[in-house]
Amino acid sequence: MRFLLVEDNTDLANSVSARLKLDGHAVDWAADLRGADGCLAGASYDLILLDIALPDGDGRDFLARHRAMNRDTPIIVMTARNAVSDRVKLLDSGADDYVTKPFDFSELEARCRAVLRRRGGAARNVVSFGGMEFDALAAQLTIGNEVRELRNRELRLLEILLSSPRSIYSKAQLCDRLFSYSEAPSENAIEVYVGRLRKKLEGSNARIETVRGVGYRIIDQ
Amino acid sequence: MKDKWRFSTNSLGRRLLLQLLLVAAVLSALLYLAVRSVANQAAIAAHDNILGASATAIAEQLTASEGEVLIDIPYSAFSMLGAISEDRVFYRIDSNSETITGYEDLPVPEEVSIRAAPHYYSAQFRDSDIRAVALERLITVDNAPVSVLISVAQTRRGQDAITARVANTAAALGIGFFLVAGLMSWLATRSTVRPLHDVAGAIGRRGAHDLRDLKSPIPSELAPLVNALNGFIARLRDTLHRNETFMAEAAHHVRTPLATVRTQAEIALRQAETDESRLTLRSVIRAVDESSRSATQLLDHAMITYRSDQLALETFNYSDLVAEVIRGLSATAELKDLTVIADVDANLEYAGDKVLIECALHNMVDNAIKYSTDEGQVDIQLSKVEAGIQFRVCDAGRGLGGSVQRDLTVRFKRGLNVSDIVGSGLGLTIVEHVAEVHRGCFTLISRSGGGTCATLTL
Numbered sequence: 001m002r003f004l005l006v007e008d009n010t011d012l013a014n015s016v017s018a019r020l021k022l023d024g025h026a027v028d029w030a031a032d033l034r035g036a037d038g039c040l041a042g043a044s045y046d047l048i049l050l051d052i053a054l055p056d057g058d059g060r061d062f063l064a065r066h067r068a069m070n071r072d073t074p075i076i077v078m079t080a081r082n083a084v085s086d087r088v089k090l091l092d093s094g095a096d097d098y099v100t101k102p103f104d105f106s107e108l109e110a111r112c113r114a115v116l117r118r119r120g121g122a123a124r125n126v127v128s129f130g131g132m133e134f135d136a137l138a139a140q141l142t143i144g145n146e147v148r149e150l151r152n153r154e155l156r157l158l159e160i161l162l163s164s165p166r167s168i169y170s171k172a173q174l175c176d177r178l179f180s181y182s183e184a185p186s187e188n189a190i191e192v193y194v195g196r197l198r199k200k201l202e203g204s205n206a207r208i209e210t211v212r213g214v215g216y217r218i219i220d221q
Numbered sequence: 222m223k224d225k226w227r228f229s230t231n232s233l234g235r236r237l238l239l240q241l242l243l244v245a246a247v248l249s250a251l252l253y254l255a256v257r258s259v260a261n262q263a264a265i266a267a268h269d270n271i272l273g274a275s276a277t278a279i280a281e282q283l284t285a286s287e288g289e290v291l292i293d294i295p296y297s298a299f300s301m302l303g304a305i306s307e308d309r310v311f312y313r314i315d316s317n318s319e320t321i322t323g324y325e326d327l328p329v330p331e332e333v334s335i336r337a338a339p340h341y342y343s344a345q346f347r348d349s350d351i352r353a354v355a356l357e358r359l360i361t362v363d364n365a366p367v368s369v370l371i372s373v374a375q376t377r378r379g380q381d382a383i384t385a386r387v388a389n390t391a392a393a394l395g396i397g398f399f400l401v402a403g404l405m406s407w408l409a410t411r412s413t414v415r416p417l418h419d420v421a422g423a424i425g426r427r428g429a430h431d432l433r434d435l436k437s438p439i440p441s442e443l444a445p446l447v448n449a450l451n452g453f454i455a456r457l458r459d460t461l462h463r464n465e466t467f468m469a470e471a472a473h474h475v476r477t478p479l480a481t482v483r484t485q486a487e488i489a490l491r492q493a494e495t496d497e498s499r500l501t502l503r504s505v506i507r508a509v510d511e512s513s514r515s516a517t518q519l520l521d522h523a524m525i526t527y528r529s530d531q532l533a534l535e536t537f538n539y540s541d542l543v544a545e546v547i548r549g550l551s552a553t554a555e556l557k558d559l560t561v562i563a564d565v566d567a568n569l570e571y572a573g574d575k576v577l578i579e580c581a582l583h584n585m586v587d588n589a590i591k592y593s594t595d596e597g598q599v600d601i602q603l604s605k606v607e608a609g610i611q612f613r614v615c616d617a618g619r620g621l622g623g624s625v626q627r628d629l630t631v632r633f634k635r636g637l638n639v640s641d642i643v644g645s646g647l648g649l650t651i652v653e654h655v656a657e658v659h660r661g662c663f664t665l666i667s668r669s670g671g672g673t674c675a676t677l678t679l
Contacts, residue, residue, distance in 0.1 A: 009478075011481045012477055012484070015481050019488050022491055078480075080477060100517070101477060101479065102479040102510070102513055103480065104483075105484070105487055106556055107553060110552040152557075153558050153595075176503070181506040181510060189595075
């Protein structure tokens with residue numbers, strides 16, 4: 001996906017860009033509203049991540065302007081204010097969703113997916129691998145003529161494995177990315193999800209291989 | 222001044238009314254006395270005229286013959302007096318201080334220097350009040366002038382009756398005047414004080430967050446007060462606005478670096494080589510989440526305490542609100558592969574403070590998601606019940622683990638079985654407080670099959 005990040009704090013902008021790039025997304029960064037307008041004039045984006053307090057204006061004004069111009073790129077606001085009334089106001093002023101700083105990237109990603117799914121307009125990004133087609137947005141696997149629904153963790157696991165096929169991911173790495181930091185899951189839980197995903201992949205040439213003592217990887221047989 | 226106004230009260234209106242009533246009472250008394258005395262004098266004057274005419278009629282019949290004064294009292298002299306009432310009439314005619322005819326003991330004025338005009342006077346005679354006239358005539362008897370004093374008197378019963386009637390009328394007039402003046406005073410007081418009540422009412426009816434200037438038309442006397450009030454409101458508005466801006470900026474300045482820390486830690490975790498550094502980074506992220514969550518709930522708790530004093534009650538659509546709360550948290554639920562089943566009656570309208578209710582519902586759903594086991598189910602129900610409206614959230618999580626509700630709703634107190642999950646210990650306190658200020662009820666029970674049911678009834 002291609003993101004436009006509008007954030008005036010350089011440290012945060014750099015780390016958010018780096019973090020999104022880790023997941024294979026493209027990120028353009030604008031430090032203020034003028035920069036954001038410039039970026040939007042020159043390129044199209046799947047999603048805009050918008051900060052509210054910007055040096056040359058209020059993010060909510062940008063939202064209003066954006067909606068008035070009938071631009072349909074979805075906007076997720078990154079807000080530092082978490083009061084109930086602020087949340088309601090943000091959605092009323094045209095934001096598709098919001099995350100409160102500091103935010104969890106898995107949650108941000110889930111929100112992005114939900115927003116894009118709701119909008120239905122974004123180009124489908126279908127990955128083909130080993131005779132199956134994977135649509136992350138719709139959370140669907142297509143093998144032959146059969147469409148299989150994926151649950152959220154199965155989807156994220158497949159996404160991780162497919163982001164770099166043949167690379168080996170350790171249980172610990174997968175655990176960090178699949179489970180929230182607020183809980184302390186056992187690494188064995190990963191085995192459950194790997195088992196399920198294997199079942200969903202049956203019938204295709206894609207196979208999740210256990211590399212004994214190291215981890216898992218996806219291969220095209 | 223204070224001592225002077227013995228009836229002094231704190232009500233301007235009452236004070237004004239009392240003063241006006243006092244003035245009306247004095248005027249009424251004066252009116253009564255004036256009417257009575259004028260009418261009395263008129264009645265006496267009329268009586269005196271008749272007495273005078275009677276005496277004159279007698280005087281005209283005086284003649285002298287053979288060295289004697291002769292008098293032939295005409296009938297008309299008394300009949301004119303009889304016209305007044307049934308009062309008794311007395312007369313006495315003296316010649317050279319010797320009574321010729323009539324009542325010898327009828328009092329006459331001592332000094333007889335009244336040749337010219339008749340002399341009118343009041344006196345006591347035979348246990349009755351009388352009004353009398355004395356008239357002196359000189360008559361020539363044997364070429365010598367002889368002074369003849371003619372006195373005519375009449376009892377005053379009729380006169381008194383007239384006086385009493387006049388007094389009654391005057392009293393009725395005075396009382397009537399007082400009543401009319403009193404009514405008008407009351408109306409005048411009311412209309413004078415009304416602008417004050419209008420201003421007070423306009424301020425009293427305001428919601429807790431309405432800080433606009435007072436604009437209702439006011440009399441010029443109230444302008445300084447209202448201007449001062451508007452000045453105060455403006456300063457308050459300014460202070461609140463600055464506070465709000467400050468809070469927003471403070472949140473921004475605290476949360477933005479926290480977001481940077483968290484993001485950097487996530488990136489570092491991706492690249493972590495050893496389990497040791499992994500655990501360290503995970504605990505960093507956990508600490509960031511914990512502080513962020515605590516900050517949010519502390520602010521929410523403060524907001525709720527502040528708003529409880531002045532609830533902004535309105536009737537709104539609970540069904541929409543519940544849908545919005547669920548939508549806001551669905552991403553969190555999705556991450557745990559939770560199934561959220563919402564059984565929400567459509568278009569349920571009910572009264573409440575929307576901001577507080579949103580906060581309570583958000584906390585209840587958030588708790589259910591947080592404490593659910595992976596791939597569990599959260600049941601959310603909104604329905605109309607006899608008492609009002611009921612919102613219930615049930616999860617299939619770990620349950621209350623033996624803790625009782627009374628302990629869990631205490632500030633910063635958490636269940637004994639949840640130390641592995643990030644939390645501030647304020648969520649349930651907030652929910653219970655919201656229930657309390659809406660005179661509702663919040664219950665928390667363990668489900669028999671595991672899990673917890675939280676019910677908020679308003």
